Amino acid sequence: MTKIEKEAWAAIAIIILVIAIPIGAILVFSTHEPYQIITGDIISDAAHNAGLTVVGSINSSLHYPGATTGKSYTISDMDGRLYVIHIQKFDSENSRDGAVRLYNAHSVAKGRPPGELIIVGDTLVYIPAPSAPIKQLVVPWIKAQKPGNI
């Protein structure tokens, strides 16, 4: 291998390394959320716990393979402002993870995907960006329902 070739490979190695380090960090520090059936009404309980009111809910199952029960909740804060939170249950880990990939694929332009997706066992909880003002109130309770936290 000539000196020029060694330099070229060194440059490629640097590029691979700077990409591999953040991905490696994710592999080391992030955990795969276990699939587990979650019973009860997470959102109603979270809203009640936060002093918010669920003013309505409609069935809104995704047309997605493996998606089972889905609901959209309209929640009111103390000032009467309305917010929406969606949940969707899945019949398998594979279909739930597929839906997570679908969510990741919907980053707005080159930014992050909108809103926040929380994985709780067999359920995906989606809090749209316009519902951000109630996020601080409901998210801690929702995250506490994750199988690993119970």
Add this chain to the structure above:
Amino acid sequence: MSDETTAQKPAISPPKVLGIFALAMINVAAVLSIRNFPSMAEYGWSCIGWYIIGTVMFLIPISLAGAELATMLSDKGGGVYAWCKEAFGTEGGFIAVFCEWSNNLVWFPTVLSFIAMTLAFALSPTLTNNPWYLFVVMMVAFWGTTAIAYFGENVSTKFQNIGVILGSIIPSILIIGLGIFWIVTGAKIVLPPFSIGEIVPSLNLSTFPYFATVILLFAGMEMAGFHALETRNPSRDYPRAMALSAVLIFACTVLATLAIAFVIPATSLNLAGGVMQAIQYFFTTLQIPWAVAPMAVLITIGGVVSLTAWLIGPAKGLGVVAEHGNLPPLFNKTNKYGSPVAVLVIQALIGSFISLLYVFLPSVNQAYWVLTAITVELLCIVYLLVFASLIKLRYTRPDAPRPFRIPGGMPGIWIIGGMGIVGVILAAVAGFMPTGNTTPLQTAEYVVGLLIGTFLLAVPPLIFLKMKKPGWVETTEKEV
């Protein structure tokens, strides 16, 4: 490869094939995306306010800055590399183009999976859960667009011109037309009655992270700048192309978003299901469910042309960096069509590897948003350097010919450049704010993690310039 030429051979003068329309379509391909519409429609009337913020603080400044810099430096290839190099030297230019290129490497798996999942909607939705289907389609799209880039500007321009009309403009016009039809037929509009107060977005700490999204919604308006050397008459064509693309992108984005917001209630815009869920609801409500599959095909084409625009532009910029002797000669391989083959192949190999991890490792998939947050910061570095270059060059090269000059003299340049800088800094700060509910310690960990990730992906140019050998420059000098 027989048709490859290294730096030792005389440089090939690229063919001048791009006019106003082709340049404008490069920007439209990079920026206009149907997948943004439903997420913005969630905001109802206030999406207009968010779009105005994005337009005033980014779309207008970057369009004007791009027009002035591209026409001033129309004899230099490399887009943002040439612009920032002129103002801040090789380091500045190299960092700008490398940040744009490295953020692509992280972005590729998300856009590729979007393409595969949208296509599955047209074929069989059950395929979306099949990792092998996803990976195969992602690789076909990735290496296919790389092959298109391989055949040079002439082929990629034709592909983009047709693709952007089919995949971005026609679907947008279709959605707008159906929205108008909805209103004309007297169907119920799900938004509350219009008032000026309704369009004012709610700006507070909880909505601030969304600011980065809105600003970067129009990222990519500089993409045509990478094609300066292939433009027939840059002084005349570039500003007109910028104006045409900015108007098209703004009109399609705002009107199509409103059309969706008119028809679909916020409670039904469950974006965890993606754009095709929204389109399905939209078309079913309009009683044309048969149109979902053809629309999925069109949106897939839109995803592919967006990928093509981002795949080619920064790679061309990095190719120019290599031509200037700032990367080992291996990176400076171009083929007979003038395409930077080495950069394209390296990019495709790294992108394929990340896609493999993304599809097959659920833990990478579930935490991938952290990496997309890093791409926000990388883009902010690029645009900060571009706006700073715009202002600095007015001081360091005041008399350089500028076929397009931002009006208003120095106050004008400070207003436009300053507005862009403020917008980008706010977007960068917003990008550092975690979206979830986190403790101070978790927030600190998140910020430090993002800073390290951004640093890692932005720093290689400084390492390469340290490694730089006279031999790299000599080969380049022979070429010039």
